[in-house]
Amino acid sequence: MVTTLWAGLSIGAVYALVAIAYNIVFIGTRVFNFAQAYILMVGTFIAVEAASRFDLPLGVAIVVCAVAGALIGAVEEFIAVRPLARKGSHNELVTTLGIGVILSGIALVLWGSEPRAMPYLKEFGVLDVLGGRVTVGELSLIVVAIVVGVGMWLLSTRTSIGLTALATSEDRDAAMLRGVNVRGLATGAFALAGALVGAVAPLVATKTYATYHLGEGLAVKAFLVLALGGFGSMLGSLLAAGIVGILEMFAARYLGSDWQNITVFVLLLIVLVVLPHGLFSRGKAQERVV
């Protein structure tokens, strides 16, 4: 049972990291960036290259992937989001999805359709923790997701840059009048979110491998986590991701694999009917609960 719990938490950690990156962009720009999971996917391939081709240590690979993720995020904001600013209709949903599809295509051309293994942390094998079996990679993912989730919550609620992002999100025009560089803030949010998923890509790849279609499934699951946790809520995303991961694994373990996705989507349906703004939203009118 504890092994199942660890498995659920580790899968939930992957969902959480993507959902938190979604939130960074959402808080800063009110844009839902569908490409986020695809940037993570590109990061996994870069991490594999860093490990297997250039033999870089894990720490260096994390920095390289973070820089690459930040660049992709910033470029995405510049070409797929900025031209649509203030035009309404949420056209960014289409353009960010388009960026995701393009990233998948590029990954397919560059690295092919076969999955690629991530050598980092393999030597540490499996641990017995609290009566359950878990790999070092999985345990690291859980710890990193918690640290990142809490860290981003603090950043967005306790720092001036976080409060500035919140203010811009609430009223862009007022923020501009107060001298906030809203364009710079938007680019920064995309770059930060890209850097985050890039930095965790080496760790994620120890569980998922690098495969060009990784982004598709993660984009959907992380969106589901976001809807459950409440759009804009860092802690909500963290907790909802844990719930989704655990629910998936326990449903597969005790009800059968046919129920794995059914239970999660039933939960989503119930939550959206009863609490349309997510499990961890504080008020009906409030859609952002940092």
Add this chain to the structure above:
Amino acid sequence: MVSKILGPAVALTTAAALVLTGCAADDGGTGGTGGEASGGTYTVYASLSLTGALAGSSKAQQESLEIAVDSINANGGIAGEQVELIIVDDQLDPTKAVTLLQEQIDKEAPDLVIHGVSSAVTLAMLPLLTRNEILSIGTTYANAINDPATYPYAFGTNPVVALDPQAAAELFADEGYTKIAYLGANDALGQSIAEAFAAELPGKGFELVQEAYAPTDLDMTAQLQRLQAGNPDALIIQGYGSASGYALESRTKLGWDIPTYGDGGLGNGNNLALISSEADWNNLYLRVFPINTAERKVTGTTAFEYLTSELEKRGSSFDQLMQLYTHLWDGLYVVKQAVEQAGSKDAAAVAEALENLEPLSGESPYLTFPEFNSYTAENHFRNVGTDAYIVVRPGPVVKGTIESIE
């Protein structure tokens, strides 16, 4: 605001899948190898999935087709006609495959169609092919494809799905196993194979417990725990790509060192070479055709040396199991034999010849199995017995060959 985001976002999430598989190249991507027609042209149309999850195996099939066409053309073509190869990229999308095929038929009906690399694509194409009385052959092997009464012009280069469970049953009986666990994908092929095991093993006195995983699953721990709780004697894993790795790694994580059997799908490509650690190979066995191992009997034949040397010359990545390169080579050569035996390109005449193949003189051009037994009126899949399989302790795959660690 949230509802405004949610609505389009949910729709777009669904649309994403459509976009990913539906962004069609305008021309479908033609290419391949042609030749100077002497007394006409024999047209082979191949629907391959050169983009998508099966791009690796499709690329291998493309290379083997091009090499086979070169080989056949250099030796007089098919019944004196040079073979023209048309390759399209169906992107693993049945709808696109049918659309591209219809466009080709509207232009000019091909003499032979390679009917896709996934069973879903093949099953979408077969009604159109049958209606237009076009001969087809391919590597896909879902049960529904092997239906000569409905699809009289469709043939396969693989044996029936049920053969693998039959071979497994013989193996398990020899090992003294009584309870077998099975983990497989819940896609069309996975379900087809699971049904074949369910039809075979209980009837032979085995207790069978089965679990499935979705192709998007990233962890198989729960499914394996469920199977482990039944305390089986052996485990069968069906899968391809990253799913194989997740299953093997989850098994290692659980410390479940049970005898584990996979098929050629599990051993294909870099599944074992790259996505599993040495710990995952403990007690792991593959049931495969000898062509994929050093035990193959065709090494040194003209056909095998030509195929492998051409793959080298072309700079092929050569990273798939050998059968991915030999199946369609065999497919083209057996059609050549049947056309020449029938003295006609007519699909019905060639199909009849395929069901009544005469012995060849000289060295066999066939590779997957050195002898090509006739198809029958009831079975349009490769006609071999359970002794077609051998069991190996797998190591990495190098140039199409599973390097056994024993």
